[in-house]
Amino acid sequence: MLSYWNDYPTIQNKLQIVCSLIEEQLQVRNKEIQDTLIEFANSGGKYLRPAYFFFFTELGEKSKQDQKQLTQVAASIEILHMATLIHDDIIDDSPLRRGNITVQSKYGKDIAVYAGDLLFTQFFDLLTQAMNGSRYLEINAASMKRLLLGELDQMHSRFNKRETIEDYLCSINGKTAELFWLACIQGAHFGKTSEEIESLAGEIGRDIGLAFQIYDDILDYTAEQHILQKPILEDLAQGVYTLPLILANQEHPEIFAPYLAKERSLSLEDAQKVAELVVSYGGVEKAKEFAHKYTKQALQNIAKLPECQAKNGINQLTKQLLQRTF
C-alpha cells in the first residue's frame, strides 16, 4: 500500500527502505512465523506512523541527521504497531484485518501470540541499535507501556454500559494516539529540529491520533461492510462501546438498554438496529464534533511550524486523513 504515497515521492522512498529493513528483521529460522509476519507486513498497511515520523524529520537539518538511525526508529514504530495489531486481533477474535484474514484466524492463537512477541523483541532490538544512550530509549519504554495500558483499558471496559467519554478518551489516548505522538515527536527529535518544534510535534501527533481513532470508530456506524473491509459492528458485538454509542447512550439510555443487555448474544440485526439508533439519536454527529475539535487543534499547531515543504506535506496529509467524507 505504499502507492498511498504516490504524491509524496520523498516519503515513499524512505518508507520503501523502512519496508526492506522490516522484512530483514523478520528473517527468523522459524519459516512459518517468518512467512506469517512478512505476509502481514505486506498486507496493506499504509505506514502512516513512519510517514509522519519522516515528515517531521524533514523539518530538521539534514546534515546533522543519521539516516540509518532514522530508518531504524521509523521501522521500530511500525513494528510496535504491528505487534499490537496482531495481539489485538487475538483479543477481538477478529477474522479480518485490512481485508485480509488475521494471523490468529489463519494460523491460530498460538502462532499469533509468539508472532506478536517476536515483533516486540524486534522493536526492542532495533531501538537498542538506534538509540545509543538517547533518553528516547526510556521514552519509548514508557510509551509502549501507555500503549498497552490503553489496550487494557479498552478490554477492561467491555460491556460497560456506563463507560464515560473520559474513559473512552483515556483509552484511545493510549491505544492509538500514543504511537502517533511517538512518531511525530521522535521525527522532530531525531530529525534534529528544535526543542520547541519537538514539543509541538508531539502535540500534533497526539491530536491526529485522537481524531484518527474517533473517525475510525465513527466508520463502524456509518460505513458499508464492502468499504470498510471488516465486519460491520464487530466492536459492538465484542462489547467495545465507542464514542458515537457512548454519546447517544448517555442521553437516551432507555433506548439502548434492551440491546446492550444482550451482550455477546446481540444479533447482526440488533447490531444494525443499534447503529441506526446511534445515528438517529445524534451519536455520530456529536462524535464528529470531537473529531473535528482534535483535527482543528492539530491543524492550528501545524500552522505554527516553520514554513517549508515538509510543513505543507504534514498539512496536506492530515487533511487527507482526517477530513473524510461520510
Next chain:
Amino acid sequence: MLSYWNDYPTIQNKLQIVCSLIEEQLQVRNKEIQDTLIEFANSGGKYLRPAYFFFFTELGEKSKQDQKQLTQVAASIEILHMATLIHDDIIDDSPLRRGNITVQSKYGKDIAVYAGDLLFTQFFDLLTQAMNGSRYLEINAASMKRLLLGELDQMHSRFNKRETIEDYLCSINGKTAELFWLACIQGAHFGKTSEEIESLAGEIGRDIGLAFQIYDDILDYTAEQHILQKPILEDLAQGVYTLPLILANQEHPEIFAPYLAKERSLSLEDAQKVAELVVSYGGVEKAKEFAHKYTKQALQNIAKLPECQAKNGINQLTKQLLQRTF
C-alpha cells in the same frame, strides 16, 4: 517460595527486595491485570534466575557495585521469565503452573496475552532504567530474541516424530538455558568481576540451564502427579516430544509409532503406556546421561571460580538443583 533460600540469608534478603520492586512495577491502573500479575508473581516461583544473578555479583567488588542497578537487572530477568511463562501457558493450554491455576485458564487467553505483553514492557522499562548506555542493553535484546526463537522452535516441532537430539538441544538452549546464561553473565558483569569470570559465568549458566531443562523433562516420565503438581505427560499430549522420548524413539521407532500417530487423540492411558515404554527402553537413563554431562561441565567450571563464599554457594545450589533423586 523465598523460604527455598533459608540457607542463603544474604541471597534471600536480596530476593526479597527484588520481589518488592517487581510488585511495585506491577502497579497499573487496570486492577484486574494488576491482581492477576501480583498473584502470579507470588505463586511460588523460586526466583532461581535472580538468585544465580546475585551469587555471581558476589564474586565482584562490592564497593564498585550499584545496588539499585543490581536489583533492577535481577528483577528484569525474573519479569522476562514470568512473561514467557504466561504466554507459554496460552500455547500449551496448561491448566496448572506451580500447582496453581494458570492465568489463561483462570482469566482467559485475552487477559493472559496482555498480561504477558505488559510484563515485556516492564522488562524493557526496567532495563532502560538500569543500563544507562551499557552494551548489555543490546545483549538483553538479542537474548530475548533467542529465548523466543527457542519457544518457536518447540512449537514448530510439535508432533514431529523425527525430532532429533540437536533440534531438542537447540530449542532448550533458547527457551531455558538462555535466561540462566543471561542471569549468570550479567551477575558477573554488573557485580564488577573480571572479563574472564564473566565469560565463565555465562558458560556455567548455559550448562545449568540445559541440565535443568533436561531434568525437568525427565520428571514428566518419572514423577507422580502429586509431586510435580502438574498433569503428567501434558507435554506429550501437546505433541512436545522431549529428550527421553526422542532417545527411546530413535532406537525403537516401531514401538512408539502407533502411539505417536494418535497425536492429539492420545488418551491418558496411552500416555502412561508411552511413559512406561520410554523408561523400559532406556530413554530416561540416556537422558540422564545428557543431564549429567551438562551438570558436570557446570561444576567443573564453577571449580575454576576464585575461592570465596559465593563460589561455595553457587556450587551448593547447583548440586541441590541438579542432583535430584528420581
